[in-house]
Structure formats: structure tokens, C-alpha cells
Amino acid sequence: MPRNWAGTYEYAAPRIVEATSVDDVQRVLREPGRVRALGTRHSFTDLPDTAGTLVDVTGFAAEFELDEAAETVTVPAGIRYGVLAVWLDDRGWALRNMGSLPHINVGGATATGTHGSGDANPVLSGSVRALRYVGADAEVHEVRRGEPDFDALVVGLGAYGIVVSLTLDVVPAFRVRQDIYTGVTWEAALADYDALTSAGYSVSVFSRWEEPSVGYVWLKTRLDADDDPVPDTILDGVRATGSDSPLGVEDNITEIAGVPGPWMLRLPHFRLDAEPSFGDEIQSEYFVAREDARAALEAVRTLGDSIRPHLIWTELRTAARDELWLSPAYRRDVVIIHFTWHNHPDEVAAAVARVEAALEPFDARPHWGKLHGFDRAAIERVHPRLADARAVFERLDPEGRFSNAHLERLGVRAPR
Template sequence: MARNWAGTYEYTAPRIVEAASVDDVRRVLREPGRVRALGTRHSFTDLPDTTGTLVDVTGFAAEFELDEAAQTVTVPAGIRYGVLAMWLDDRGWALRNMGSLPHINVGGATATGTHGSGDANPVLSASVRALRYVGADADVHDVRRGDPDFDALVVGLGAYGIVVSLTLDIQPSFRVRQDIYTGVSWDAALAHYDEITSAGYSVSVFSRWEEPSVGYVWIKTRLDADDDVVPDTIFDGVRALTGDSPLGVEDNVTELAGVPGPWMLRLPHFRLDAQPSFGDEIQSEYFVARADAPAALNAVRALGESIRPHLIWTELRTAAADELWLSPAYRRDVVIIHFTWLNHPDEVAAALGRIEAALQPFDARPHWGKLHGFDRAAMERVHPRLADARAVFERLDPDGRFTNAHLERVGVREPR
């Protein structure tokens, strides 16, 4: 019985093949039937599932190709970000950003538009410079930044083939410290939201929608020197001097209390060598335009009492705009409203209905791999290039080998 990493979704595919090479993937695609890629299983829905064969791509060897002149690294799609990050840092290089969990694989994270965090940092997908995939013809295809289909295929949801490797932008290694501020009021947070989110290289606010404090403001500061000074206060909040985490878990978060460290041990919230987050959880996430942040947050804030019994944490963060057609940050800077829920499926579904109604005036876009209630009409309303992307996927896979019920439900593929 195969489940996602949190144990809250059980895959229905009758067959899972563990691929260790491109040839293994090609062999599967020479056989009849539907096929979908499976990575580190961090989706919370039936998005990766299929009535045919799941191809697990996490078994490829951890072999990386570094091009220092071009400032790129080429990696297997199934590799975890944390493994790649350690390899890069050993050689003096870095990724621009990472997700909260270094456990996620590069192919799955970029295919679903998964975030990094920071006002000037786009989602992780924007670092993709090229990708290689095995198509419905069982042949290998390469697509590079600037090619006609590139902006459709990067956040491609596995809708056109099995991505086997990606080339990512890199930069020289850097140092980061993490500090948490408590006591920031909602009044201050909403009146000065842009100033708070620009207070560091990456800023997250952890909230349970309680009053009067917004919760915890978690600031990651990119350092020129380890003794760079950070402020003791941020508006009406005060910097915590202990290393306690607002996530309420022990021994699995990266080091806090302002201790400087390498980028790959500070940008993620969680450590690669420990179980991330809480487990037995459901996640949801919505992206709204930065300009709408105060109004959108107030709309969700009004629901706080009804959603709090089923909520572990909400995390608020930001990301910069990009040009990827199905990115949740396509052509708009965004504030990201993330929910980590208790495993209460019925209650969470009801809460999401209320949240999505509250966020509808702001054209909120859901995270593709997390639980939401959007259908095709709702997706078409908020994703202006959805029809264009769907046309590309239908052209590349006319027989629908890579489609499934989820992709058809949300309008990424045509029904069959």
C-alpha cells in the first residue's frame, strides 16, 4: 500500500515501477497504458496518480554535472533538494532558494510551482534553465529556456511526459542566519506588511489567526559577514533570544537564534536528516497578488475561529513574479497563504470551501500539489494561460498517456 509522505493519500495505481535510468523509463513507455511520474510523494492529492503505471524516479544515481562557467548544475529529477544542496555547497556553489522541506525532489517541486520564499525570490521552478523528458513516443526530448514550449513545460504537472533531469541556475555559496520575532500585532503586520516581508532575504509569518498578535515572524537574513547586526525589534515585535521553534517540534528544525550558517542549513525550515513537519497532516496553499495582501489576509482572519480547531499552522510568505504559464506566481508578485492541517479530511474540505470563497475576489491560485477545491472553470478564471498550456500538452501527448482524472478535473488536460 503506497501513500504520500504524510500518510494522508493512498495511491490507487495498480503498478509502481522503480526506475534507475532513462532506459528504464523508456521501457515503461514502450508498453501500452497510462503512465505518471512519482517522486518523493509530497503531493496531497491524486495529482500524481494513474490507472496505469507509476514510475518512481527517485532511484536514479545522485550524479550531478556542474558547469561553473554557465553557473548551472544538471541533476536527476528524482534527487532531493537537500542532497543536491550539500553537494553544491561542498564545491562553493548554491541554489538561489529552497523550500521549507529539503526532502522534496527537484522534478516534483518544479513541476508543481513549489515555492521558495522572499520578496525578490521567485518560486523554485524559475531556476530551471533546461529539462529533459521522455515523451509519449518513448524518445528523449530536451527543452531549454527560450524554446517555444519552455514556459508551458516547466510547471508541467507531469502532463506531457516523464521529466528525467533538469538544469538549474546556481550562484556562489552564501551565509544565512535565522531570527524569530514575537509580539507583532495584526495592526502592525497589516499596516506594514511590505516592510515586514522585506526585512530579510526570506520572511515567513507563522500564525493561528489568533488575536492580537499575528504569531511568529521568522526572518532569514543573507549575510555579508557573520557579525552583521540585525535589529532587536520589528515594529511592536521583539527578537527571541532562544532557539525555540514556533513549529512546536523538536530536533527537526534548522538552527535558530541568529546562529550563522551555510545557506542549505538555514533556508529550509526543516533538517534533511530528520522527519519533516508534523506528519499525518494535510496541506493547502493559495497565492494572491502582493497588492491584495492586507485585504486577503483580513478575509481569512475573519474565519479564524472556525478553522482553528483543525489547523496546525498557517505560514505566510512571498515570492516574486515569473513567466511560467502555470506558475502560481505567473506575472504577479504574490503573498502565499499556506495551511498545515490536522488529518481531519471532512472538516478541512469544509474549511477550504470557506477559505476559497473568501479569497475568490482576489483571484487566488491554489498550489497544484496541495488540497483544494478548484475545478476547471475556477482554474481558467485565475490562470490566464491554462488553455495555452493545455494545447501544448495535448499536442505532445495526443493519446492522453500522461493524463489522469485530476488533470482533467482542473482543466490541464482534456477529458477522455
């Protein structure tokens, strides 16, 4: 059976159908049995898996509909962000933000609350204006922003149907440069964390929880002109003049060292035409309220020595609040604490348990598609609209065709 993109999860579904049209999806749903959507396979758990049929939606044609008056674009759910971004930029338009990997597909990323970074930028789900899905009745349904159920369905985890297309907000195309800063100490960062995260349009901190420096600060600056100045210092750190980066090799990352470029070649960390990240890895990630940033980071910082042997990098980012019921940023601005782990399953499971214990006082919400140890009670404690979302999913899919063991384990769907 196929594995996720990193090779660290093997799907158990006995059948995969490669859909290239809405008709293909409808044909599967006219048959009995459980069904789940499969995208670019960037989840690290059994979230997208099923005991029935997986419907791979990445084979839809790359056909887009741009509405310049409404400032929207309608796209197939299985399309990769990087492919859409090139098409938009060619026409003078842009997405407000992108994730670090342009390889992820739009439907899967928005359904799990995946994100880029930036104090004023919501998670990618916040750009969804409308979505179309094939429901349990094998019919196509559409829901738009402001309509009933919309806030339940955008970050919907595939729990109610197979999303086949989405309408996204777009903005005029813009330019960005990337700069790396080193030498920022934990003391300075925690004393004024807001100053650090507000230094650019998008800011990431790459850390291995060592002392005294936080590691690398990766600053993305939105430009009005290519010669716009950027600061030489951030807090007590300085701008690097070379091409050294926390992600090492230069042949798979987007251009840094202050070279201006189009938004779609600067907002992601990784290039679409190369293998992303490190591969053979496990990821986990947690979202805490921004006002708890200092205390939460201090709590994880105490674990540095114990988790470092199994850690490739931690990346710290931010996102703005939204109103989507199962979003990790629902009604709170967040600091995001991401872990890229070596493929050491037992040791990583133990490290994740220690991280979650340290973050429990801050009601940390896990990324839905990454490894975590939360159960139904823990999810209910941190997601106040879980029961409301579950009620919507049960109403739209009373027989549980889109449910699976993962969703039932977390209380997203009722047990069957």
C-alpha cells in the same frame, strides 16, 4: 498501496515501476497504457496518480554536472533538494532558494510551482534553465529557457512526459542566520505588510489567526559576514533570544537563535536528516497578488475561530513573479497563504471551502499539489494561460498517456 509522505493519500495505481535510469523509463513508455511520474510523494491529492503505471524516478544515481562558467548544475529529476544542496555547497555553489522541506525532489517541486520565500525570490521553478523528458514516443526530448514550449513545460504537472533531469541556475555559496520575532500585531503588520516581508532575505509568518499578535515571524538574513547586525525589532515585535519556534521540537528544525550557518542548513525550516513537519497532516495553499495582501489576509482572518480547531499552522510567505504559464506566480508578485491541517478530512474540506470563498475576490491560485476544491472553471478564471498550456500538452501527448482524472477534472488535459 503506498501513501504520500504524510500518510493522508493512498495511491490507487495498480503498478509501480522503480526506475534507476532513462532506459527504465523508456521501457515503460514502450508498453501501452497511461503513465505518471512519482517522486518523493509530497502531493496531497490524486495529482500524481494514475489508472496505469507510476514510474518512481527517485532511484536514479545522485550524479550531478556543474558548469561553473554557465553557473548551472544538471541533476536527476528525482533527487532531493537537500542531497543536491550538500553537493553544491562542498564546491562553493548554492541554489538561490529552497523550500521549507529539503526532502522534496527537484522534478516534483518545480513541476508544481513549489517555493521558498522572499520578496525577490521566484518559486523554485524559476531556477530551471532546461529540462529533459521522455515523451509519449518513448524518446528523450530537451527544452531550454527561451525556446518554444519552455514556459508551458516547467510547471507542467507531469502532463506531457516523464522529466528525467533538469538544469538549474546556481549562485556562489552564502551564509544565513535565522531569528524569530514575536509580538508583531495584526494592526502593525497589515498597516505595512511590505515592511514585514522585506525585513530579510526570506521571511515567514507563522500564525493561528489569533489576536492581537500574528504569531511568530521567522526571519532568514543573508550575511556578508557572520557578525552582520540584525534588527532587534520588526514593526512592533521584538527578536526572541531563546530557541523557541512555531515548529516546536528542536530535533528536526534547522538551527535558529541567530546562529550563522551555510545556506543549505538555514534556508529550509527542516533538517534533511530528520522527519519533516508534523506528519499525519493535510496541506492547502493559495497565492494572491501582493497588492491584495492586506484585503486577502483580513478576509481569512475573519475565519480564524472556525478554522482554528483543525489548523496546526498557517505560514505566510512571498515570491517574485515569473513568466511560467502555470506558475502560481505567473506575471504577479505574490503573497502565499499556506495551511497545515490536522488529519480531519471532512472538517478540513469544509474549512478549505470557506477559505476559498473568502479568497475568491482576489483570484487566488491554489498550489497544484495540495488539497483544494477548484474545478476547471475556477482554474480557468485564475490561470490565464491554461488553454495555451493544455494545447501544448495535447500536441505533445495526443493520446493522453500522461493524463489522469485529476488533470482532466481541472482542464489541464482534455477529457477522455
